[in-house]
Amino acid sequence: MSKRVLIATEKPFAAAARDQIVAILKEAGYEVALLEKYEGQGPLVEAIRAADAVIIRSDIIDREVLEATTGLHLVVRAGAGYDNVDTAVAKERGVAVMNTPGQNANAVAELVLAMMVYLARNQFDGKPGTELRGKTLGVHAFGAVGRAVTTIAQGFGMRVLAFDPFVGKDIVEATGAEFVPSVEALYEQSRYVSLHIPATPETKGSIGKDRLLRMPKGATLVNTARREIIHEAELLEVFAEREDFRYASDIAPSDATLAALRERFASRVYVTPVKMGAQTSEANVNAGLAAARQIVAFFENGERRFVVNP
Numbered sequence: 001m002s003k004r005v006l007i008a009t010e011k012p013f014a015a016a017a018r019d020q021i022v023a024i025l026k027e028a029g030y031e032v033a034l035l036e037k038y039e040g041q042g043p044l045v046e047a048i049r050a051a052d053a054v055i056i057r058s059d060i061i062d063r064e065v066l067e068a069t070t071g072l073h074l075v076v077r078a079g080a081g082y083d084n085v086d087t088a089v090a091k092e093r094g095v096a097v098m099n100t101p102g103q104n105a106n107a108v109a110e111l112v113l114a115m116m117v118y119l120a121r122n123q124f125d126g127k128p129g130t131e132l133r134g135k136t137l138g139v140h141a142f143g144a145v146g147r148a149v150t151t152i153a154q155g156f157g158m159r160v161l162a163f164d165p166f167v168g169k170d171i172v173e174a175t176g177a178e179f180v181p182s183v184e185a186l187y188e189q190s191r192y193v194s195l196h197i198p199a200t201p202e203t204k205g206s207i208g209k210d211r212l213l214r215m216p217k218g219a220t221l222v223n224t225a226r227r228e229i230i231h232e233a234e235l236l237e238v239f240a241e242r243e244d245f246r247y248a249s250d251i252a253p254s255d256a257t258l259a260a261l262r263e264r265f266a267s268r269v270y271v272t273p274v275k276m277g278a279q280t281s282e283a284n285v286n287a288g289l290a291a292a293r294q295i296v297a298f299f300e301n302g303e304r305r306f307v308v309n310p
Ligand code: 3PG
Pocket: 011, 057, 058, 059, 078, 079, 080, 081, 082, 104, 275, 277, 278, 279
């Protein structure tokens, strides 16, 4: 029997990307089912029952969803972060989970710089703003997105510092960025900080007063990573204590925090209406096609590269 692949995207891929994903899977002889713009977990639980593999974006693959499956072998997160998948339960059930690292990095990096310009120009309110040239940017975690941000920021004439406990000095310096040995030093020296850490038990709530109050005058924090890494109560305290502090985020905080930020500090905050970092046709094509090819390679050749729950 041919393999059945579900594409489950609550936030759909661009049509051109989706069509090419479907074509790759059909070419391999697979059946393809599409579940787009669905609401709640019910439709996903239903649609995934018969699937051998599923392609997702930020869609939630939790215990309930996994327990509904009967022959699922593979989940591919078309993107970088896989905190939306319960990888431990997947492993228990013999389901491999993969991501497609780097495929949407440029799209996210362009958004980082766009939001920095937007805040530096006072949200285009007509008053003189500031330029990025000559300012220091701290890149917090030096994966594919952090590196893409570095390249673009250098084009703006920024000095780039990077901190990542898992990446060596030589790798950072090869990009022309400066290696910073501690997270404290990164925040102390950077007028701009761009976050690229994953949401893990260690990082959740880790971006709070201790780090943000260290930043120099005119501080701007940019979050295109994950909501959970921010200590939201302390973020509000930082805004109250520092009149110069600004925040741009591609991930909405909790409703209460967002309301407080918009009511009290609107001129210093920007939050995208929906998560936009990976929302370009190019990123959808890159990540989506990589996901489709990884599925074919997994079933046809046993290829397990990019498995994150070995
Ligand atoms: C990622 O981890 O790749 C990004 O957060 C993109 O998420 P999205 O596919 O939901 O836009």
